[in-house]
Amino acid sequence: MTNPMTSVREPARDTPVLAETDVLIVGGGSAGVAAAVAAARVGARVVLAERYGSLGGLATGGLIVLLLTLDDGLGRPVIAGLCEEITQRMQRAGGAYFPPHEHWGSDEGSLVDTYARWGLIWGGGGSRRVRYSVAYDPEVMRALFNEMVSEAGVELLFHLWGGDALFSDGALEGVAFQTKAGRRAVRARVVIDTTGDGDILASAGVPQETERIHPWLWYRAGGIEMSTALEAGGAFFRTPNPGQALFPWGSAARLDRKIDPTDPVELSEAEVACRRLVMQEFERLREQVPGMRDAHLCGIATQLGITESRRLLGLHVLTRAEMNRDFDDAIAITGHWTRAGDVYAIPYRSLLCHEHPNLIAAGRHISVDHRTHNATKEIPACIATGQAAGIAARLALDCGGDLRKVEVTRLRDELRRTGALLDYPFDPSRSARGSSRTGV
Ligand SMILES: Cc1cc2nc3c(=O)[nH]c(=O)nc-3n(C[C@H](O)[C@H](O)[C@H](O)COP(=O)(O)OP(=O)(O)OC[C@H]3O[C@@H](n4cnc5c(N)ncnc54)[C@H](O)[C@@H]3O)c2cc1C
Incomplete structure (x- = not known):
């Protein structure tokens, strides 16, 4: 404390x-x-x-709406069971998007660029390959x-x-x-x-x-002219909902100090500070990124992004x-x-x-x-x-x-x-x- x-x-x-x-x-x-x-x-x-x-x-609640690590990165699934059932059921409900099997493991540039736009590819060098990863809608999962x-x-x-x-x-x-x-x-x-x-x-x-960590706060916004904003290099991901984007906020404008995520006082300060920073950052994006002038917030995560405690x-x-x-x-x-x-x-x-x-x-x-x-x-x-x-x-x-x-x-x-x-x-x-x- x-x-x-x-x-x-x-x-x-x-x-x-x-x-x-x-x-x-x-x-x-x-x-x-x-x-x-x-x-x-x-x-x-x-x-x-x-x-x-x-x-x-x-x-x-944290809007971390990407299932990563379902595969080994070379095209072979490593997690199935309940996770596979959840993915299939979300897809049937229209709330999940993932690359087809034949693309898994591919390092072909245009495919990698397409799926990276959905937040489905991370890492550099030889790891920049199409993964069996899933973007989904949190309400469908709930x-x-x-x-x-x-x-x-x-x-x-x-x-x-x-x-x-x-x-x-x-x-x-x-x-x-x-x-x-x-x-x-x-x-x-x-x-x-x-x-x-x-x-x-x-x-x-x-x-x-x-562990002490930097808290994150992800959010979603709608009303974006996707192709214009993407061409301008907008730092967001596509989502299964047309015109809506996921902003994994935190990398540029995050809280500049680490917190103990089990300390109620530090958590409270972080909640207030992160929400203020997200509002500021979103306003900046609306002013500066072409295609985002009429964008609106669909929702800020209700839970702080705590990677580790x-x-x-x-x-x-x-x-x-x-x-x-x-x-x-x-x-x-x-x-x-x-x-x-x-x-x-x-x-x-x-x-x-x-x-x-x-x-x-x-x-x-x-x-x-x-x-x-x-x-x-x-x-x-x-x-x-x-x-x-x-x-x-x-x-x-x-x-x-x-x-x-x-x-x-x-x-x-x-x-x-x-x-x-x-x-x-x-x-x-x-x-x-x-x-x-x-x-x-
Ligand atoms: C910024 C960030 C980015 C991430 N990116 C990704 C990603 O792209 N892909 C990916 O797959 N993973 C990602 N992760 C990791 C992933 O989101 C989490 O590690 C994972 O969701 C944790 O699941 P969990 O069920 O263990 O814990 P949680 O999701 O934290 O669930 C714990 C549950 O317990 C409840 N709870 C807590 N304490 C109590 C209590 N005392 N009594 C009763 N209920 C309680 C909470 O309300 C919550 O519902 C990311 C995490 C963060 C923070």
Whole structure:
């Protein structure tokens, strides 16, 4: 905290129990939705608790509307399963755009230029190739997530802010939430932390690393004369909605200092400052970029773009030195959004903590180092680790809720059965040199 803190002693209290379930998932972002749907589809009773009133997290509320890292950058998909289902269903609803299969991996200049205009190609040099990446409409994703959660029979609870891990005789027995009705508890046999910030892990005393970052704030604008503005070099991306553009603001006019995204005071200052800077920047673009004079704001992201905050220090900390290496317990494989040909296998151990057998992480705060996080934070990877955590949680119910006792072969078989791709032909010659970090 930037303000000095004193403390207040609170009396012990009884907290009413709002729900009891097999699997409690805290955080309804892309990882949380995937975990909930995956666990419910294989037969677990699931509660999904989300602090806001809609699903998707940064993938909707943050307007980060690009699925990158679905492929290895050379034309081979590495993430499928739930992420592929989401893509196909958004496309059928008219809310997704991606290159056809025959273009994947191509470095042909005009194709690269076309898809780069959609924000689907990043990185330079040999990595400037057409990727299997997807631009989508956040409202289509929001509606789809509601639909998928409901179809799977998940009990969805909005407006629950997950605060405190609850223990009985030293064992994690659920989470206490702040709600409009007061403090309420949800009891569960397994808890999945998909808050993006590792809030439940922090409350349960699990060690994590915290990163200070530049916050971003993406926005969308309409009423743009596309061809004129694009010809003039307008720094925005096309979207599936004609005449509407996505502005990944932050690169030029971003806040000039890093913040701790878990500090409420720093977050509040950043919210105000970023919104002011976006308004200024948009006004400048309207004045200076041909084709944008009559442009209007369709919406500024409701959530700050927090790339990174806390990261779990789990059973295995996946490092950059382990890029292009397979693991016996790999539960997902992800591409890298700026590097063609480089992939990470994510071990199951990078989702687990030392401290509590029935607590697991999925999404952007899994146990990886800062550089690896650059790849594993991407939405498809968050969906893939969510899917794995959901299925692992269901399997753990047969082992007394102990996630470490889950048979990895069974978990991987179940993941393959539900569409996950785990059999990538790793090229050992691409493995980086360096040491790995196992355990803490
Ligand atoms: C600027 C920026 C650009 C990016 N670009 C891309 C890109 O182009 N492509 C890409 O694929 N990825 C990109 N990413 C990464 C990606 O958007 C995120 O890492 C990913 O969406 C994280 O998903 P998640 O489900 O792990 O977490 P989140 O999306 O953060 O979801 C966490 C959810 O938990 C809820 N929550 C949090 N705390 C609590 C609590 N205590 N109690 C209850 N609920 C809680 C939140 O409201 C939210 O719904 C980018 C990220 C940023 C910030």
